[in-house]
Amino acid sequence: MAKDSVCGMDANPAIKAVHKGKPYYFCNASCKETFLKNPEKFSSRG
Numbered sequence: 001m002a003k004d005s006v007c008g009m010d011a012n013p014a015i016k017a018v019h020k021g022k023p024y025y026f027c028n029a030s031c032k033e034t035f036l037k038n039p040e041k042f043s044s045r046g
């Protein structure tokens with residue numbers, strides 16, 4: 001199960017964003033919005 005890169009909770013597979021060809025999953029749309037505003041910050045966490 002993927003983790004939400006923004007808040008660290010278990011992610012919902014239905015809420016997905018792709019950054020530099022990699023998929024990222026989020027617990028809710030708000031976390032996805034936060035990620036998309038600053039994807040470099042969150043994607044660097046691994």
Ligand SMILES: [Zn+2]
Binds near residue numbers: 007026
């Ligand atoms: Zn979240």
